[in-house]
Amino acid sequence: MSALFRLTVTETKLFFREPMGVFFALAFPPILLVILGSVPSMRHADPALGGLRVIDLYAPIVVVMAIAMFAVNGLPQLLGTYREKGILRRMRTTPVKPGLVLAAQLLMATALSVSTMVVILAIGRLAFQVHLPSQLAGYVIAYVLAALAMFAIGLLVASVASSGKAAGAIGTVLFFPTMFFAGLWVPRASMPDVLRRISDFTPLGAGVQSLQDAAGGHWPQLLHVAVMLGWVVVAGGLAARYFRWE
Amino acid sequence: MAIIEVENLVKKYGGHTAVDGVGFAVEPGEIFGILGPNGAGKTTTVECVEGLRSPNSGRIRVCGIDPQSGDGELRQVLGAQLQESELPDKLRVGEALELYSSFYRQPADWRELVEVLSLGDKVRTRFKALSGGQKQRLSIALALIGSPRVAVLDELTTGLDPQARRDVWELIEQIRDRGVTILLVTHFMAEAERLCDRLAVIDAGKVVAIDTPAGLVSRVDDRQRIRFRPSGPLDHAVLTALPEVDSVERAGSQLVVTGTGDLLLAVTTVLARERVTAADLRVEQTTLDDAFVALTGRRIES
Incomplete structure (x- = not known):
């Protein structure tokens, strides 16, 4: 133990020595929420959105963004x-398994992205009157599933990429479509039906909707839970199959 | 009782047999060298000893432990310094040592280790900012941090300047004096000659000879080498025709004649007959280099 x-302490220290990584993973999602919340029209209740405000829709989007920053931008490149x-390989010559590096990374990423989530929820509540999640258990389940699905995808990228640079590039390329379907540019509620249907089957589309549902007091929908679990099993299984330590 | 035993080790990659029946035994407290040209199977052999690769056949024991047993006991008694293994750029020397000591049941005191390895003033330096020699010393420190009984050091002076190389050699002797048995992989003759108590010469996956450096040299003791600058053109054939001569090579303006028996007399007699004088004539003693050529039929470094 x-x-x-x-290892977790050391990896965390190393994480904080990369200012760009720290900025994008920890600071950028809350800053984005503040910027969006500063636009007055974002704070008006919209009957087309069932009485919600656009800023209410963006809170879960920036929450999953914080996960994606770690899972597909940071982790694959690092591994x-x-x-x-x-x-x-050097770790393989010591009594600890190299898998422990992975465990340390996941612990660190989980702790840091959870703290970012708390910051986002706090800013949302205090600055923009975004309600705290009413279905807390559902929110936690949705968050954990979305995080697991994204980390499984990040590990799969680390498995197939030939180098750290390649892994970083693939991760960055993946970041945009996953965030698009999470609703970063057009929130799911405003997406055309076809896009929203596709989004239902993406890890963060399902994740954002589940967080949104839980924030509004409902349990995540079965479809979205199944989609996230599916990504965990498929991407995680492939990563476990193809991951190489050297 | 040997601390490292290797018997009939075979390792194949696809159709290629990298290690073909290698065997040797290392006694406690020895510096045992594995010497051979690049691609001879040295690294594959020690990677099997380290448990990083599984052999196709053969038997290996390190302190009585089978490296393939996988219960992690080997890792507590064997420290390994790998070829080309780095650390994160921004990790500090002290942090690396503290981290790696947490991996072992009975770690060495890393603060003492950095002093022994002359890294005491580098504890707060990031890995990226270390020189090649400092990185190698840190790598050795990490191999020793678990207080191992056996340390395997693979090509550890490759890429170092001559001074740094000599410093590392001195260090290895100090480590042996602390009671650690050392398995040293090298393709540098001078390193093998200076450090090793005994050597296994490996070529094309097979052990060609196991002996002390002096023992290897004495096996080919009757070989001599004469080096001189001929005063005029000389047909090599007149020299190679001599029964005493094995080979004639040109090295710049000099000729190098290798052979056995009464080589000097035979060569000078021919030179006198051909009316050629030999300037800067030197008779060279057999070195480990020559022993290697005699054993394998080729030079180790070309």
Whole structure:
């Protein structure tokens, strides 16, 4: 346990030594929420959105964005680089398994993205009167499933990429469509039916809707839970099958 | 009782047999060298000893442990320094050592280790900012952080300048004096000659000889080498025709004649007959280099 603790502390220190990574993973999602919330029209209740305001829709979107920053932007590049440099291979010569690096990364990413979520919820509540999740258990389940699905995809990218650079590039390319279907540019409620249908089957489309449902006091829909679980199983299974330590 | 035993080790990659029946035994407290040209199977052999690769056949024991047993006991007694293994750029020396000591049951005191390895003033330096020699010393420190009984060091002076190389050699002798058995992979003759108590010469996946450096040299003791600058053109054939001569090579303006028996007399007699004088004539003693050529039929570094 002490090795895992040491590794998590060390990986966290290393994370905070990359200012760009810190900015995009921790600061950018809350800043985006503040910017959107500053636009007056975002704060007007819209009957077309069932009486919700656009800012209410964006809170879960920036929450999943914080997950995506870690899962597809950070993790694949880091693991790819560690593999390229023989860091994971060196760990194989020690009593701990290189898988512990992965565990440390997941612990760190989970702790940091959960704290970003708390910050986002707090800013939303205090600055823009966005209601805190009324169905808390549903919210937590939706959050955990969305995070697992995204980390599974990130690990799959790390498995298939030939180098750290390639993993970073693939991750960045994946980031945009997943965030598009999460509703970053057009929230799901305003999407045409076809797009929203596609979005239902993407990990963050399902994630955002589940968070939105839980925020409004409902349990996540079965379809979305199944979609997220499906991504966890398929991407996670492929990653486990193809992941190489060296 | 040997601390490392390797018997009939075979490792194939596809159709290629990288290691073909290698065997040796290392005694406690020895610096045992594995010497051979690039691609001879040295690294594959030690990777099997380290448990990083599974052999196709053969038997390996390190402190009585089978590296393939997978219960992690080997990792507590064996420290490995790998070829070309880095650390995260922004990780500090002290942080790396603290982290790696948390992996072991009975870690060495890393603060003492950095002093021994002359890294004491680099504890707060990031990996990226270290020189090649400092990175190698850190790599050795990480191999020793678990207080291993055996350390496997693979090509650890490759890429270092001569001074850094000599410093590392001194360090390895100090480590042996602390009671650690060392398995050293190298393709540098000078390194093998300077450090190793015994050597296994490996070529094309097979052990060609196991002996002390002096023992290897004495096996080919009757070989001599004469080096001189001929005063005029000389047909090599008149020299190679001599029964004493094995080979004649041109090295710049010099000729290098290798052979056995009364080589000097035979060569000078021919030179006198051909009316050629030999300037800067030197008779060279057999070195480990020559022993290697005699054993494998080729030079290790070309």
